Amino acid sequence: MNTMNCDLSAVLFDEYRIQARIRELGVQITHDYKEKKPVMVGILKGGFVFLADLIRSISIPMQVDFLAISSYGSGTVSTGVVKIHKDLDIDINGRDVIIVEDIVDSGLSLGYITEYINKHNPHSVKTCVLLDKPKAHKIDVVFDYVGFAIGHEFVVGYGLDYNETYRNLPYIGILKEEIYQ
Ligand code: IMP
Numbered sequence: 001m002n003t004m005n006c007d008l009s010a011v012l013f014d015e016y017r018i019q020a021r022i023r024e025l026g027v028q029i030t031h032d033y034k035e036k037k038p039v040m041v042g043i044l045k046g047g048f049v050f051l052a053d054l055i056r057s058i059s060i061p062m063q064v065d066f067l068a069i070s071s072y073g074s075g076t077v078s079t080g081v082v083k084i085h086k087d088l089d090i091d092i093n094g095r096d097v098i099i100v101e102d103i104v105d106s107g108l109s110l111g112y113i114t115e116y117i118n119k120h121n122p123h124s125v126k127t128c129v130l131l132d133k134p135k136a137h138k139i140d141v142v143f144d145y146v147g148f149a150i151g152h153e154f155v156v157g158y159g160l161d162y163n164e165t166y167r168n169l170p171y172i173g174i175l176k177e178e179i180y181q
């Protein structure tokens with residue numbers, strides 16, 4: 001038994017459910033980008049586990065890059081202030097970009113990232129997010145690929161953290177409120 005498990009009130013998505021959904025997303029992306037060679041831009045740190053599994057479910061040539069941002073500080077509420085810690089290495093001018101993000105809450109981070117990517121004149125930009133909190137959006141955000149929609153609960157695991165912890169849980173669970181209150 002994982003000792004981090006007692007900090008969770010419930011497991012939302014187990015490993016099997018996550019992998020099954022990722023296989024579906026991979027098939028869809030493979031189909032949509034058949035004649036193309038997309039650049040998958042993983043948003044660090046939260047998106048790294050999802051990206052690692054997602055790219056292995058895609059069977060066309062593609063490239064990977066990372067953008068490291070921070071939007072939360074150490075709490076559980078988005079500040080709306082996004083800071084870039086690591087920029088793109090690949091020149092995305094004229095390229096087909098897929099932004100890969102762990103979770104969308106207010107939508108402020110993804111809105112900022114999409115705008116930032118668009119400034120580099122890509123040929124197209126699509127977004128792929130593992131988790132979406134539709135009721136928490138503060139701005140209009142459009143996704144092309146979504147893993148699962150969830151409620152307002154704060155979740156951890158499978159790359160997602162609270163205070164840089166829990167990223168290594170192989171499943172996604174709801175963090176007990178007493179941990180962050
Ligand atoms: P937004 O800007 O409010 O949409 O927040 C998006 C970012 O906040 C995500 O990329 C995550 O890094 C983090 N985040 C939002 N909700 C959660 C959560 O439930 N658990 C862990 N991180 C979260």
Ligand code: MG
Nearest residue numbers: 046047102103
């Ligand atoms: Mg993130």
